[in-house]
Amino acid sequence: MRLILLGPPGAGKGTQAKVLIDSYGIPQLSTGDILRSAIAAKTPMGLAAKEVMDRGDLVSDEIVNGIVSERLDQDDCKAGFVLDGFPRTIPQAEALDEMLTDKGMQLDAVIEITADADVLVGRIAKRAKESGVARGDDNEEVLRNRLSVYREQTAPLVEFYRGKGLLKSVDGMQPVDDVTAAIRRAVHN
Numbered sequence: 787m788r789l790i791l792l793g794p795p796g797a798g799k800g801t802q803a804k805v806l807i808d809s810y811g812i813p814q815l816s817t818g819d820i821l822r823s824a825i826a827a828k829t830p831m832g833l834a835a836k837e838v839m840d841r842g843d844l845v846s847d848e849i850v851n852g853i854v855s856e857r858l859d860q861d862d863c864k865a866g867f868v869l870d871g872f873p874r875t876i877p878q879a880e881a882l883d884e885m886l887t888d889k890g891m892q893l894d895a896v897i898e899i900t901a902d903a904d905v906l907v908g909r910i911a912k913r914a915k916e917s918g919v920a921r922g923d924d925n926e927e928v929l930r931n932r933l934s935v936y937r938e939q940t941a942p943l944v945e946f947y948r949g950k951g952l953l954k955s956v957d958g959m960q961p962v963d964d965v966t967a968a969i970r971r972a973v974h975n
């Protein structure tokens with residue numbers, strides 16, 4: 787099973803990826819998590835990414851494509867994966883196509899998780915208040931920028947993958963378990 791989870795910040799990509807990897811026994815490839823680990827480890831890549839992420843902008847395609855290409859070469863990705871937060875731009879999607887062709891892999895589905903902006907703002911505000919781990923990008927001003935970056939740079943991927951016949955849309959405003967059930971139905975239909 788090779789899946790992409792696509793959606794605006796707070797739509798539930800990370801939340802759903804964690805459930806799906808347990809049921810399918812495949813790894814989660816979250817570029818956001820990998821970048822946050824690099825920041826925590828204070829690697830040169832992490833230091834460069836932090837400033838960009840704290841503004842709510844996207845880290846360069848070159849850095850992120852490199853991270854994903856390396857990760858896809860690891861043995862645990864042979865049986866499949868859930869890509870969470872990648873691709874986020876058309877050049878990233880084109881690079882992913884090339885990587886998968888080179889590695890002899892094919893995507894099974896791209897799941898778009900949809901949610902209204904007011905719901906997204908509410909969820910991120912709740913996470914910022916409740917989570918013990920502070921994220922530099924979980925505040926309202928930065929979130930507004932993340933949403934506009936999503937509309938401008940990531941939303942075009944919906945048509946990109948619809949054109950390839952891979953896109954399935956799921957309502958992300960339902961309770962978490964219902965979103966998971968809808969994703970499972972979408973994947974197996």
Ligand code: B4P
Nearest residue numbers: 795796797798799800801817818839844845871909913962
């Ligand atoms: P990410 O880590 O991908 O963060 P995100 O878009 O905010 O989504 P996240 O996964 O955290 O939220 P989720 O929907 O699970 O990216 C962070 C930054 O990293 C980017 O802004 C960018 O700078 C950089 N980056 C990452 N990938 C990149 C790439 N490919 N190219 C360039 N830069 C990149 O959940 C949010 C909250 O909602 C949670 O608290 C959850 O509990 C809650 N929630 C989820 N589903 C719910 C539901 N159904 N009902 C109620 N609450 C729910």
